[in-house]
Amino acid sequence: MNDSTLAIGVLLPEVLGTYGDTGNALVLAERARRRGIDATIVRVGLSDPIPHGLDLYTLGGGEDAAQAVAADKLGSDPGLVRALDADRPLLAICASLQILGHWYRDASGERVSGLGALDITTSPRGARIIGELVIDPLIDGLDDPLTGFENHGGATTLGPGARPLGRVLSGVGNGAPEGPGDGAVPVDGVVQGPIIATYMHGPVLARNPHLADLLLSRAVGADLAPLDVPGVAALRAERLAAAQRP
Numbered sequence: 001m002n003d004s005t006l007a008i009g010v011l012l013p014e015v016l017g018t019y020g021d022t023g024n025a026l027v028l029a030e031r032a033r034r035r036g037i038d039a040t041i042v043r044v045g046l047s048d049p050i051p052h053g054l055d056l057y058t059l060g061g062g063e064d065a066a067q068a069v070a071a072d073k074l075g076s077d078p079g080l081v082r083a084l085d086a087d088r089p090l091l092a093i094c095a096s097l098q099i100l101g102h103w104y105r106d107a108s109g110e111r112v113s114g115l116g117a118l119d120i121t122t123s124p125r126g127a128r129i130i131g132e133l134v135i136d137p138l139i140d141g142l143d144d145p146l147t148g149f150e151n152h153g154g155a156t157t158l159g160p161g162a163r164p165l166g167r168v169l170s171g172v173g174n175g176a177p178e179g180p181g182d183g184a185v186p187v188d189g190v191v192q193g194p195i196i197a198t199y200m201h202g203p204v205l206a207r208n209p210h211l212a213d214l215l216l217s218r219a220v221g222a223d224l225a226p227l228d229v230p231g232v233a234a235l236r237a238e239r240l241a242a243a244q245r246p
């Protein structure tokens with residue numbers, strides 16, 4: 001953190017706000033404030049330069065045409081890459097997960113260059129995936145399951161530089177199993193350097209405050225006091241149960 005106010009970026013909400021993922025920044029700001037940490041949300045539009053000095057960045061999902069506009073902007077403005085080079089944490093959802101890879105193919109088969117910040121590629125998987133997604137996290141600092149809503153046509157394959165965020169318990173996730181031969185398991189998301197990326201909408205941080213707190217603790221550089229928000233446990237229980245229903 002540069003000064004006493006935590007600056008949380010919401011990048012390109014005009015094109016990456018389709019699935020309500022801008023709510024992730026609201027959750028981050030509110031969970032910081034309830035702990036006495038000043039927080040401000042910085043909305044960065046398509047015509048704005050992307051600042052490289054924010055404390056924490058969020059990127060959302062979008063449909064193919066909007067996603068291409070976002071890929072163009074993120075590839076031509078050096079701000080986000082500079083921020084990642086400086087290890088600023090970034091949460092990326094769905095379309096932006098795909099943009100952060102080497103390249104992705106959209107539903108029409110067109111190949112779009114990505115930022116190469118994640119060692120992944122994405123191609124259409126055939127049938128679109130729409131439904132609940134639950135994963136068992138595979139990274140340090142996260143124990144409880146993550147729940148979200150997925151809606152995507154792309155399947156993402158990880159290269160050796162990237163790790164999955166979690167093992168799929170219900171739903172599809174990346175759509176390309178990871179691991180050796182017969183031992184390959186379905187996974188969701190990508191973790192590499194300061195980036196945590198997932199196919200989960202929801203917004204994912206409203207459903208999973210423990211993931212919000214992991215990002216916040218990285219941004220402030222300290223462990224955070226526990227914070228209980230009434231209703232969250234009931235919401236999580238309801239969504240986990242919903243994922244079990246046929």
Ligand code: GLN
Pocket residue numbers: 019060061062063064067093094095096151152153154155
């Ligand atoms: N357009 C991408 C896909 O369908 C991403 C969709 C999304 O962000 N939900 O795979």
